[in-house]
Every structure is written in structure tokens, then in C-alpha cells.
Amino acid sequence: MASMNDKDYYAILGVEKDASTEEIRKAFQTKARKLHPDVNKAPDAEERFKEVSEAYAVLSDPDKRKRYDAMRSGNPFAAAGGAGGSSPQGGYGYDPFGGSPFGWGPFGSGFGGAASRRRSRAYNPKAGADVIYELTVDAKTAAEGTRRGVTYQRYAPCGVCHGSGSVEADHPETCPTCGGAGHITVDTGLFGVMMMTCPECEGTGKVVADPCHACGGTGRTLSASEVVIDVPAGSHDGDEVRKPGMGNAGTNGSSAGDFVCRVCVPEERLTRRQAGGFNLVGFAVPFAVLGALTSTLASMSLIIVIPLVVGIYMVVRDGVRASGRWWRNAGVAVANGASNGLMLALFMVMMFSCTSGLGRAGYMGYRYW
Structure with missing residues (x-):
């Protein structure tokens, strides 16, 4: 079987080397319909169908096409970082297509983007x-x-x-390329048998019988x-x-x-700065409550005062509103900040309890007299 270097995929599809992706796609669909084994009973139809599918799988993907062109020009590493480079991929056995020639590219999940348009x-x-x-x-x-x-x-x-996609036919028809399976298999020789989503029906197994010229089907x-x-x-x-x-x-x-x-x-919406300010105010509340309950307000003054001052400044800077809905949104922002502060405050209490439980033994287990 001929290697990829020996195959002219452009000639197989019957397109020029500067053909667009859409021209390549149309050429594949035309040839695939004629060569599909269910339609064409010629002895070599199946082999030619596989060859056409292989060519499309490579040329329809920009990256794979670039590497294929570089490989055909005699420099298989040009598309992978330059000739003669020290890349670990630059050696015998390097796959210029980055795995299989099909990957995701225009198949599989790739139909969610440009193909849908x-x-x-x-x-x-x-x-x-x-x-x-x-x-x-x-x-x-x-x-x-x-x-x-x-x-x-x-x-x-x-x-x-009228929204159906078909001008005359009432129902879709089975895809002639994949026979309704939604995928086609290709024996690439070098990479073995590969399965890819059918590019004509895009995996559904059905196609519009006579696509409307206005909406494209x-x-x-x-x-x-x-x-x-x-x-x-x-x-x-x-x-x-x-x-x-x-x-x-x-x-x-x-x-x-x-x-x-x-x-x-x-008038009812908090600015981003105001929402952040109310979050800081709420963050300080659990520490103030904790300090009051444990008589440690003085030691927690920094973690209380700084968020409060900065938060109030951020709120006042954009202007306080008189709207009841504005204050309701402010309360939600304070509550969100308080929930974050409460988690940290509880963590600090747990840490304090654990370290206090060590007593005079200290952290390393040594007892001092």
C-alpha cells in the first residue's frame, strides 16, 4: 500500500492545491456519493472510497493539511517547529499529523462551530x-x-x-454517504481502520432530500x-x-x-465596585462577632477595621441610592461576604482550639519545666 508521502490527496479529490475547505468538502461529497460501495458495484469502488475518505480527513483539517504539504515538500518537520530542530518529535517514527489523521478536526464535536454556519x-x-x-x-x-x-x-x-429545509420532499432521506449509520470507516493502512463522523449528514444518518436554496437546508x-x-x-x-x-x-x-x-x-443595581465593597463589609462581620464573644476584639482589629473601611469607601464612592431594591441587593452582597468570612472565622477557632489543647507539651511533644 502506498504511503502518505506517495499519495497526492489533491489529485484524489480532484481539487487544486490552493482549494478552500468548502471546495474540498464539496469534492469529497461528490466523489463519496459515486464511490460508496452501496451505490457503486465496481471491484475497486470500495478501495477508492476509502482513499477519498482518507484524503478528505487530512485536507479538511488546516493543521493536518499544513503538515501534509510540508511532508510532501520534503521537509516533514517544517510544520512542527522548523527543520533540523531539536524537538523530541523530530525523528524517525514521528507522526506529522499529531496522532491519527482524523483527530477531532472537522469531525466529532467539531461540527458545533463553523460547520453549523x-x-x-x-x-x-x-x-x-x-x-x-x-x-x-x-x-x-x-x-x-x-x-x-x-x-x-x-x-x-x-x-x-417554511422551516423544513426541503422545498418539495416532506421527509428526510437516508444519507447516501454513510448509509444512515452516521459515520464512515476508513482503512488508512498506516494508522489502521479509523471511524469518523460522516461529513455529509454530520452524524445524524439523514439528509435533506432537496435542500432549499434560500436557507441551505x-x-x-x-x-x-x-x-x-x-x-x-x-x-x-x-x-x-x-x-x-x-x-x-x-x-x-x-x-x-x-x-x-x-x-x-x-437606580436599583449595584455597581461592581459597590458589590465588592458590601462583600468586604460582610466579611468583617463574623470576626467582629467572634471578637466580642471571645473578648479578642483588640487582637482582631486589623482583620475587622481594614475590610470595613475599604468596603465603605468603595460603596460611598459610587453613590448610595435611596431605592429599596438597591438596599435589598446590598443586603444580599453583605450576606455573601459574611458567609465567606464565617468560614475563615470558624477555621481560625478550630486552629486555636487545637493548638490550645497541646498545653505545656508544645507542638513537638517536649515538656518544659
């Missing part, structure tokens, strides 16, 4: 995500309530295929939408108004997310 025949119904929108109003408006119109961008159901397109939000009277900072089904549309006819409007009232 490109045109694909994969039939992969997934619920749409919520759209989060922050509406900033003053305290008076929040108390009285208001109605606002909002224009925003979201993935909406495709108007051509996903069933949704990016568009501008409008919604009217009614903020009820008596709202406060952090309250939410939800519009069901007005978020991002799902793929291939799946359910849509919601439009979530979060009310933001600056």
Missing part, C-alpha cells in the same frame, strides 16, 4: 435558542410600566421552505424581526418579560426559542 444537507433538528434583550428604564418608568417596540435580529423560519434564515414588549407596572431590575416563540427558530422545523426582555433599572 455553512450550507449542509444534514438533517439535524435542534430547538432554537432564546434571544436575550436588555431594556434599560428609569425607576419611575419601571414603577409605572411601559410599552416598547423592539427591532432585533434572529434566525426566523425560512419563507421558501437548515430551515431558517437570519432576518430582522419586531416585537412589542409590555413592561408591567411595579417592575424591578432583573425582572423578565418573555415572548414565547419569538426567539431563534429551530433547524429543520424544530421548535423556536423565546424572546426574553430583561428589565434593567440602574
Whole structure:
């Protein structure tokens, strides 16, 4: 069997050496459909299918493709830190593809990123995500309530295929590349038999029969939408108004997310500095209580006074608010700081109890007279 150095993967896929990743992907899909053993009964179809799959596995990954090009040029270590370097990888038996030629790359979990944004025949119904929108109003408006119109961008159901991803067919069809398995196996020879996620159906085993030209088979397109939000009277900072089904549309006819409007009232919200200041104030409280109970306030003065002074300064610097919700948020921040201070205070009590229990014997077990 020919080694990787002897194989011209570009020629196998029928693409130029400067072909883009999308061109390589399309070339693989075209050849894979023609050479799949379930479709092509020629004696050499299976072998050619494996060869095409191997070529795609390498050229579709930028890092592996770079190393392959370097290896073909006669310098297999150029892509791994320079020729003639002292790297421990620079020797016989070094794998220029960093393990297997498939790795994660465009397969497996890799389809969560760029692949989901490109045109694909994969039939992969997934619920749409919520759209989060922050509406900033003053305290008076929040108390009285208001109605606002909002224009925003979201993935909406495709108007051509009505969200299915297919123009005419009512149901998806079995993937012709993997036969519905969701993966294909490749005998690379050098690395043995490898299994990789099918790049055509992206692991689902199904593809859209006739992909819509407007949405590329996903069933949704990016568009501008409008919604009217009614903020009820008596709202406060952090309250939410939800519009069901007005978020991002799902793929291939799946359910849509919601439009979530979060009310933001600056008068009721602590600044980051104020939240930190109230945390410091709360941190000092357990030590003050502990000092009072054990008559050790004097020895704990630093750990009490410094957080209190710094915390109060941080709070006052950004201005104290008269809002009841602001003070409620302040109380939450103090409680959070107090919980942290309490843990440290209890730890100090335990340490003091343990060391006191040693008595006159001291830490090393020696008795002094």
C-alpha cells in the first residue's frame, strides 16, 4: 500500500492545491456519493472510497493539511517547529499529523462551530435558542410600566421552505454517504481502520432530500424581526418579560426559542465596585462577632477595621441610592461576604482550639519545666 508521502490527496479529490475547505468538502461529497460501495458495484469502488475518505480527513483539517504539504515538500518537520530542530518529535517514527489523521478536526464535536454556519444537507433538528434583550428604564418608568417596540435580529423560519429545509420532499432521506449509520470507516493502512463522523449528514444518518436554496437546508434564515414588549407596572431590575416563540427558530422545523426582555433599572443595581465593597463589609462581620464573644476584639482589629473601611469607601464612592431594591441587593452582597468570612472565622477557632489543647507539651511533644 502506498504511503502518505506517495499519495497526492489533491489529485484524489480532484481539487487544486490552493482549494478552500468548502471546495474540498464539496469534492469529497461528490466523489463519496459515486464511490460508496452501496451505490457503486465496481471491484475497486470500495478501495477508492476509502482513499477519498482518507484524503478528505487530512485536507479538511488546516493543521493536518499544513503538515501534509510540508511532508510532501520534503521537509516533514517544517510544520512542527522548523527543520533540523531539536524537538523530541523530530525523528524517525514521528507522526506529522499529531496522532491519527482524523483527530477531532472537522469531525466529532467539531461540527458545533463553523460547520453549523455553512450550507449542509444534514438533517439535524435542534430547538432554537432564546434571544436575550436588555431594556434599560428609569425607576419611575419601571414603577409605572411601559410599552416598547423592539427591532432585533434572529434566525426566523425560512419563507421558501417554511422551516423544513426541503422545498418539495416532506421527509428526510437516508444519507447516501454513510448509509444512515452516521459515520464512515476508513482503512488508512498506516494508522489502521479509523471511524469518523460522516461529513455529509454530520452524524445524524439523514439528509435533506432537496435542500432549499434560500436557507441551505437548515430551515431558517437570519432576518430582522419586531416585537412589542409590555413592561408591567411595579417592575424591578432583573425582572423578565418573555415572548414565547419569538426567539431563534429551530433547524429543520424544530421548535423556536423565546424572546426574553430583561428589565434593567440602574437606580436599583449595584455597581461592581459597590458589590465588592458590601462583600468586604460582610466579611468583617463574623470576626467582629467572634471578637466580642471571645473578648479578642483588640487582637482582631486589623482583620475587622481594614475590610470595613475599604468596603465603605468603595460603596460611598459610587453613590448610595435611596431605592429599596438597591438596599435589598446590598443586603444580599453583605450576606455573601459574611458567609465567606464565617468560614475563615470558624477555621481560625478550630486552629486555636487545637493548638490550645497541646498545653505545656508544645507542638513537638517536649515538656518544659
